[in-house]
Amino acid sequence: MSKRPLGKGLDALLPALSINEDDKVVEIPLAQLRANPYQPRRNFNDETIQELADSIKEHGVIQPIIVRSVLKGYEIIAGERRFRASQKCGMATVPAVIKKFTDQQVMEIALIENVQREDLNAMEIAIAYQALIDQFSLTQEELSVKVGKSRSHIANFLRLLQLPEEVKNYVSRGTLSMGHAKAIAGLKDKKLMKALADTAIKEQWSVRELEEEVKKLEEKSDSKKAKQKAKRKDPYINELEETLRETYRTTVKIRHGSSNKGKIELLYYSKDDLDRLLELLQGKTS
Template sequence: MVSNKGLGKGLGALFPGAQADEEDVTNEISLDELRPNPYQPRKNFDTKALEDLISSIKEHGVVQPLVVRKSIRGYEIVAGERRFRAAKEAGLEQVPVVVRDFSDEQMMEIALIENLQREDLNPIEIAQAYQKLMQHFSITQEELSVRVGKSRPHVTNYLRLLQLPQKIQEDVSRGTLTMGHARALRGVQDHDLQLKLAKKVVKEQASVRQLEEWIQQMNQSKRKKQKKKSDAANLELKRYEEVLQETFSTPVRIRHGQKKGRIEFEYYSEKELERLIEIFQHSFAD
């Protein structure tokens, strides 16, 4: 797991009004009237952290008011679901709240951003949250980086993790592969090779540095093979040139490309050109 201590800014700074301020008017609302944010993607809460919060609430009460919005039946929690759950477990009947007016779209955005404030998120969960924000609100990576208070390269690096094979994403989620391993594997184009390297890393508990060395060695080996292949092809072209030069008694150059090429015949006089044309005509006539 990675430590994700905020996003450089608190939820209140990223989304004004999503947290209660000291000057806000608070109301005591029955827990029975409160409902979780329907757009909250987070379903599981850290048991230990929740137990610590329950103990704190039993001793000091709910210090920070929840932010809610009025709904058809009671209120929906905008921010503070952990406090709501802990208060319930602590045996409270009411909690302090600040009522605000938010649209469904704002509720969804707040839920996603609040989810990103968690400290126990793994890199894939962060990447998925970024992707959801971009998809739901049709924003660019640049706009997202501003919204979550992170740099553009940071956002890009996380989103690129979602291009890795599913098996590797699962390893990153479990922590058997780190963010560093994942970034190194992103530099390998072949998915099958990515999977083989990931399996080797997990099996040998290799460091990011070791993985980078493996990839570097593979790239060097690949370049050597390509050079050897290229040298062999050049030798073959040279042989063809020699055959043509011997046949036409003039210098010949073969220019070979990936999809097409050309053959160049040199001549030094009009008479030499006429000789070559005559040879071509005879060749085609035969």
């Protein structure tokens, strides 16, 4: 699939949400409004919505929302919090400016504006980034330029999408921080991710404490793999190593490579030990 440019770009799209003297403000019944289907925000803070509703009761909706006309009514492009707050305080209509936007522009505005202004929680940002990548066939590098963030920033958020659903919910609710989620996102075992997340929440671990626990588990896993690998070694090689250890009274490793080639390693721990081994080897070969 060929890559397409991201619409008109952020600089051209976001100013389109501003209201100027030529824009006509109309009162639209709340019943005729519906949310932007591309809105990445899944959670709206009830407390802040209530605060906004209290302000609207006293002062009204100071800044009109931006909408576009659709088949049945209007779709909110910008101002969903004002819409929700107006519902909460029982208003029948809300002031709005009707503008024309394509579906692509609506998606770009909804995703990029929210990500730029950091109105989303970590999981919503991750989902928004992935949606932009999928919708517009972008690389992580291209996306980083579009939203003005570093590539590592993009990669860290996208890694959150590998978390189990329960852990994603912790991050969405704010029970688990982005730092905590990032610490466990690199693990492969989803059950282990969930267990660590639960323990981190229960024990109120700091991000550093969780990172240390992950490090210990990774080291333990590496050690276990090394032992399993050693156990799988050819019994004949094991027997030869033991015979050579007894003969030379030192650690001996036989490393078998491809094409029946390999090497024998004898460890020494001092110059005297080296001289001793050399004498034994010369004696064995003379």
